[in-house]
Amino acid sequence: MTDWTTTPVELRLLRGALDVERTEHGVLPHRLPAWAREQCPDPQLALVSAQPSGVRLALRTRATAVELDVLPTKTVYAGAPPQPDGVYELLVDGRPYDRASVSAGNVHTVDIAAGTTVVTPGPPGTLRFTGLPAEDKTVEIWLPHDEITELIALRTDAPVEEVPEDGRRVWLHHGSSISHGSSAGSPTAIWPALAAALGGVELINLGLGGNALLDPFTARTLRDTPADLISVKIGINLVNIDLMRLRAFAPAVHGFLDTIREGHPTTPLLVVSPVLCPLQEDTPGPLSADLEDGELRLRALGDPADRTRLTLTLVRxxxxxxxxxxxxxxxxxxxxxxxxxxxxxxxxxxxxxDGLHPDTAGHRRIGERFAELVFGEGGPFAAKSG
Structure with a gap:
C-alpha cells in the first residue's frame, strides 16, 4: 500500500499561471489576473484565459509515483464530432516521460448556429503516473492547453518542494488562438512550448484564443508581469472579428506598446505579424463559422475593395x-x-x-522557425555570451 504525501496545490508550484482561483473543488489556474478578468465579462475570454495553455505543475522530488485529482471542463460543439480528451504530459528533468487523460469532467457545449452554451456538471478524475526514477529530479505536469482544469489534490510517495530558480530567462508571449495552441495534439506540442524548449527559456503563455485584441487590460498584464523577453503576435483576431478600422489600428498598437514599455522600458520586445492565412490575406472579416456534415467551414465576409477595413496584408x-x-x-x-x-x-x-489553424506538424514548423530566427544566433532573443 502506497504511503502518500498530500501537498496543497498553490501558485508557488505552478509555472505559467498568473493567478489561482479557489473553487469548491480545489484551485483553478488563470492566465489573466482577477482584476483583468473583471474588466471584460466576455464568455469567450473567460473560457480561453482559464484554459491552462503553457501552465504546468513543477515539483522537486524523489517520488516514483504521482497522483493528481482534477476536474476538467471539456468544450464540445453541437453537431461536430467529439474532441479528444485533453492531454496531461509528465516531464522528468525536461524530458517527456509519460502522458495521460481524464475522460470524466464537466462538459461545456457550444451551439454555433444558435449562439448558445450549456455547461453539464460531471465528476472529477484521477491521473496516475508511476515508475518515475527514484532520485532527486524536477517533475513537471503540463496541463491540457485546451481544457479548463481545476486541481483538486496532489499526492506523491515522497515529499515535494518548490523548484528553485535555475537562471533561465523568462519569456512572456501574447498572441491569438495559434499561440494558445489550437489544433495541436498536446500541451508541449503548441508552438510557444516548442520554441521555449529549444530556446532554453521559461514560458509564460498569454496566447488567448480569439482574444489578441489589443485590450488595455492585456497590455497592463504584460506590463506588470516580470519577464526577461516579451513578444506580442498581433493582427489576425482583429481581422477575423472585424473589430476596428484602419484609422484606429495604429494608435491602438502604439498605446499597447506604450503600456508594456511602462513596466519594461528596455526589455527585448518583439512584435510578430500574422502567419500566412489565405482566407484573410486580402479579404476583411468578419469570419463566418458553420458546421456542415460535422466539418467546420469558415468564410470571410468583408469586401476586399474596402481599404478602411483590416486585412492581414494591411496589418503587416x-x-x-x-x-x-x-x-x-x-x-x-x-x-x-x-x-x-x-x-x-x-x-x-x-x-x-480548417483554413485558420495549423495542426501539430504546423505548430512544430512554427516553433522551430521561431527558435531559429528569434532565439538563434543573431536573433533578437539570442543569449548574450559571457
Whole structure:
C-alpha cells in the first residue's frame, strides 16, 4: 500500500499561471489576473484565459509515483464530432516521460448556429503516473492547453518542494488562438512550448484564443508581469472579428506598446505579424463559422475593395511601419514578419486543416522557425555570451 504525501496545490508550484482561483473543488489556474478578468465579462475570454495553455505543475522530488485529482471542463460543439480528451504530459528533468487523460469532467457545449452554451456538471478524475526514477529530479505536469482544469489534490510517495530558480530567462508571449495552441495534439506540442524548449527559456503563455485584441487590460498584464523577453503576435483576431478600422489600428498598437514599455522600458520586445492565412490575406472579416456534415467551414465576409477595413496584408504593412518608426528611439524593439514562420511554401506542404489553424506538424514548423530566427544566433532573443 502506497504511503502518500498530500501537498496543497498553490501558485508557488505552478509555472505559467498568473493567478489561482479557489473553487469548491480545489484551485483553478488563470492566465489573466482577477482584476483583468473583471474588466471584460466576455464568455469567450473567460473560457480561453482559464484554459491552462503553457501552465504546468513543477515539483522537486524523489517520488516514483504521482497522483493528481482534477476536474476538467471539456468544450464540445453541437453537431461536430467529439474532441479528444485533453492531454496531461509528465516531464522528468525536461524530458517527456509519460502522458495521460481524464475522460470524466464537466462538459461545456457550444451551439454555433444558435449562439448558445450549456455547461453539464460531471465528476472529477484521477491521473496516475508511476515508475518515475527514484532520485532527486524536477517533475513537471503540463496541463491540457485546451481544457479548463481545476486541481483538486496532489499526492506523491515522497515529499515535494518548490523548484528553485535555475537562471533561465523568462519569456512572456501574447498572441491569438495559434499561440494558445489550437489544433495541436498536446500541451508541449503548441508552438510557444516548442520554441521555449529549444530556446532554453521559461514560458509564460498569454496566447488567448480569439482574444489578441489589443485590450488595455492585456497590455497592463504584460506590463506588470516580470519577464526577461516579451513578444506580442498581433493582427489576425482583429481581422477575423472585424473589430476596428484602419484609422484606429495604429494608435491602438502604439498605446499597447506604450503600456508594456511602462513596466519594461528596455526589455527585448518583439512584435510578430500574422502567419500566412489565405482566407484573410486580402479579404476583411468578419469570419463566418458553420458546421456542415460535422466539418467546420469558415468564410470571410468583408469586401476586399474596402481599404478602411483590416486585412492581414494591411496589418503587416502597418506593424512593420510602426515598429520601424518606434525602433529609431527604442533599440530593444524588434519586428518579425509572421510569414517567415509559416508562409506560402509551408502552406503548400502543411495546409491549415480548417483554413485558420495549423495542426501539430504546423505548430512544430512554427516553433522551430521561431527558435531559429528569434532565439538563434543573431536573433533578437539570442543569449548574450559571457
Amino acid at each position: 504593412d502597418e506593424l512593420a511601419r510602426i515598429t520601424e518608426r518606434r525602433a529609431a528611439d527604442d533599440p530593444h524593439l524588434h519586428y518579425l514578419d509572421g510569414r517567415s514562420l509559416y508562409g506560402e511554401a509551408d502552406h503548400s506542404e502543411l495546409p491549415l486543416p
